[in-house]
Amino acid sequence: MRRKLVVGNWKMNGSLAQLGEVAAVAAAAKEAAGVDVAICPPFTLIASSVARSAGLPIGAQDCHHAESGAHTGNVSAGMLKEAGARLVIVGHSERRAEQHESDALVRAKAEAALRHGLTAIVCVGESEAQREAGDAVAIVTRQLRGSLPAEAGEGELVVAYEPIWAIGTGKTATPADVAEMHKAIRGHLLENFGDRGGRVRILYGGSVKADNAAILFAFDDVDGALVGGASLTAAQFVPIVEAARG
C-alpha cells in the first residue's frame, strides 16, 4: 500500500513573507494522518529557519548533476541537502522547455539527488499536439526510459505525470486519460524495476485543485499530486491534502 504524497511546487513565486503559508500547511498536514506533504519553494527560501521550523519536508525544484565545480548559477544536490532539502523535482516540463533539458540530463540529476538521499521527483508529460496525435503513452514511455535512474540509490524515486497542456491552464486530463497513463507508467516501472517499481509513487500534476483532486486520487495508481498554482496559499492547498486522506 503506497501512502499518498502531495507536493506543492511554488515555481518562481514566493518570498519570506509567504512562508506563513508553509506553517499553515504544516499544521493541517499534521491532522492528515497517512498523507505525506511537502513544499518546494524557490532555492532562496529552502534554508530559511521559518521554512525549516514548520516541520514540513521542504524540497527544491531542480539540482545540478555534478557535485561541485565551474557551473555558474547552479546548485548541487549535496548543497540542497545541506540547506535542509529533503526532496527535489527534476525534469519539470518548464525546465525541459526553457533550459532545453534532455532525458539524459534529467536522469543524471535524479541520480545525483538519490546519491544524496533526497527524494527525486522525475517529471514526464506529453504536449497537446502529441496527445492529439495519439502518441501520449509512447512519448511518456520514452521519457521514462531516458530519464529514470537504473539504481535506486539512497533516496526515494517518485514519478510525476504532468501533461504539458494541463499545466497552469485550468484544463485537466480526463480521469480516464489519467488512469490510463498512470497504469502505463506503473507497467513500465514493474517491467523495469520489478517489485521496487510497485513501490514508486506516481503523482499527477496539471491544474490540480480542491474540486478535482478527489476524483483523481481515487485511481489505484494515482499516488498523489504535484500542485503548482493551488499550492501557493494554504487556503487552496489544504483541501487538496484533505482529499488525499480519502
Ligand code: 13P
Ligand atoms: P499548476 O497546478 O499550476 O497547473 O502547475 C502544475 C505543475 O506544473 C506542478 O509542477
